[in-house]
Amino acid sequence: MDKRFCIFDMDGTLVDSMRYWKRLGRDYLGARGIRPEEALLRAMESMTMLEGAACFMDAFGIPGPPQRIVDEMEAIMDVRYRKDVDLKPGAKEYLERLRGRGCRLCVATATAEPLSRACLSRLGVDGLFDFILSCETLGVSKEHPDVYLSAARRLGAQPAETAVFEDALYAARTARDAGFYTVAVSEPAYASDWPALSALADETLLDWRSAV
Numbered sequence: 001m002d003k004r005f006c007i008f009d010m011d012g013t014l015v016d017s018m019r020y021w022k023r024l025g026r027d028y029l030g031a032r033g034i035r036p037e038e039a040l041l042r043a044m045e046s047m048t049m050l051e052g053a054a055c056f057m058d059a060f061g062i063p064g065p066p067q068r069i070v071d072e073m074e075a076i077m078d079v080r081y082r083k084d085v086d087l088k089p090g091a092k093e094y095l096e097r098l099r100g101r102g103c104r105l106c107v108a109t110a111t112a113e114p115l116s117r118a119c120l121s122r123l124g125v126d127g128l129f130d131f132i133l134s135c136e137t138l139g140v141s142k143e144h145p146d147v148y149l150s151a152a153r154r155l156g157a158q159p160a161e162t163a164v165f166e167d168a169l170y171a172a173r174t175a176r177d178a179g180f181y182t183v184a185v186s187e188p189a190y191a192s193d194w195p196a197l198s199a200l201a202d203e204t205l206l207d208w209r210s211a212v
Contacts, residue, residue: 005157013126090208145178
């Protein structure tokens with residue numbers, strides 16, 4: 001595929017942030033003396049932040065409203081994005097090559113847009129994207145194709161001519177089922193899902209430094 005139109009996930013795909021996200025819910029609840037079951041944390045991985053906050057309210061009686069909980073968790077991640085999170089090796093060079101060929105690129109992420117922009121700006125790659133689109137803005141997670149379809153429309157492309165780069169199995173499956181060309185990106189946090197992810201994807205990517 002020529003990849004004239006590309007939609008990139010951010011966390012775990014372009015930036016090495018999944019270890020912080022994996023700990024966020026556990027750390028947030030732990031600070032309140034709550035020890036959640038792993039199954040619950042796993043189920044929350046495909047939720048938006050607001051959905052996860054509502055889950056915390058229902059499961060543990062944490063006072064709402066949900067947006068307050070979201071704000072508190074995003075404040076934790078804001079520090080990480082502004083100080084600790086790095087690009088995956090080779091990602092910037094790959095994006096620059098695509099832009100050099102005249103490709104149109106965007107980010108479609110479950111992370112709130114202000115956090116995403118702060119992260120990508122600090123890393124010096126925000127200018128390589130036409131826009132950043134967040135599931136939080138649309139109000140639906142990547143269990144639904146809305147963020148990909150909206151991004152494709154803004155790129156001026158059809159799903160079949162648009163490549164979606166994802167590290168999460170559920171998100172890649174959503175994109176594939178919506179008719180997008182899917183590129184599976186290896187992420188250690190999802191190592192157990194790699195066999196299934198690589199099997200459903202049109203293309204696999206183990207390391208950005210070897211991407212063409």
